[in-house]
Amino acid sequence: MVSLQKLLGKEDKFFDLFEASAEQACNSVRALRQFLAEPAASRRLDEFIVSRRKDKAITAEISAALCTSFVTVMEAEDIEALATSIYKIPKTIEKIAERVLLAPQHLTGVDLSAQVTLLERATETLLQMVREMRKGLPKARVRTLNEQLQTIEGDADKTVLEMLRGLYNDPQEAARIVFLKDIFELLERGTDRCRDAGNVISRIVLKST
Numbered sequence: 001m002v003s004l005q006k007l008l009g010k011e012d013k014f015f016d017l018f019e020a021s022a023e024q025a026c027n028s029v030r031a032l033r034q035f036l037a038e039p040a041a042s043r044r045l046d047e048f049i050v051s052r053r054k055d056k057a058i059t060a061e062i063s064a065a066l067c068t069s070f071v072t073v074m075e076a077e078d079i080e081a082l083a084t085s086i087y088k089i090p091k092t093i094e095k096i097a098e099r100v101l102l103a104p105q106h107l108t109g110v111d112l113s114a115q116v117t118l119l120e121r122a123t124e125t126l127l128q129m130v131r132e133m134r135k136g137l138p139k140a141r142v143r144t145l146n147e148q149l150q151t152i153e154g155d156a157d158k159t160v161l162e163m164l165r166g167l168y169n170d171p172q173e174a175a176r177i178v179f180l181k182d183i184f185e186l187l188e189r190g191t192d193r194c195r196d197a198g199n200v201i202s203r204i205v206l207k208s209t
Helices: 001-008 013-037 044-064 074-100 113-134 141-169 174-205
Strands: none
Touching: 013 044, 013 074, 013 113, 013 174, 044 074, 074 113, 074 174, 113 141, 113 174, 141 174
C-alpha cells in the first residue's frame, strides 16, 4: 500500500517500532496472568517494569525517528498518538499489579480470569492490526479488526458491571470494596487503551487511502 508507506516516511522502522510496542503490550498481559496465578508471597513487579521500560524506550525512539523522517505535521501527530496509545497499555497493566501487591488479601476468592482473557484478546487483536499495517491494511480489514476491538471493549464493560453488581450487593469491608473496584476499573481501562490505539490505526489507514 504505497500511500501508507509514504505516510510513514517510506521506511520500515515505524512498522518495526509499532510492532515491538504492541508486542510489549501482549507481554504485559501474559505477565499479569502469570502474576495472578502465583502465590501472593512470590509476586514481583520485575517483569512489568522491564516491559514498561522497553515500551518507553520504543516510544522515545519513535519520537526521535519523527525528527529525521519526512512526514507532515498531521501525519506526525497520528504516529505520535499511536505510539502513546500503545505505551499506555503496559503502563496500565503494571498499575494493576501494583494495586494487587498493596493488599493481596482482598483478592482472595476473586476470579479475574474473564477480564484478563478479554485483555489478552484485545492486545492480540491490536498486534494483528499493527502487523497488517505493514502489508497495507485495507479499509474493510481495518474496520473488521477495529470492530473486534470495540466488541471486546464492550464485553469488558459488561463484565466489570456484573462484577461491580456483585461487589455492591455483598456485605464486605469498605476497604475490600474500594480495592476491588479499583482493580476492576483498571482492567477495564486496559481494554479501553487497546480500543483507543485501534481507533488511531483506523484513522491513519483511512487518511492514507
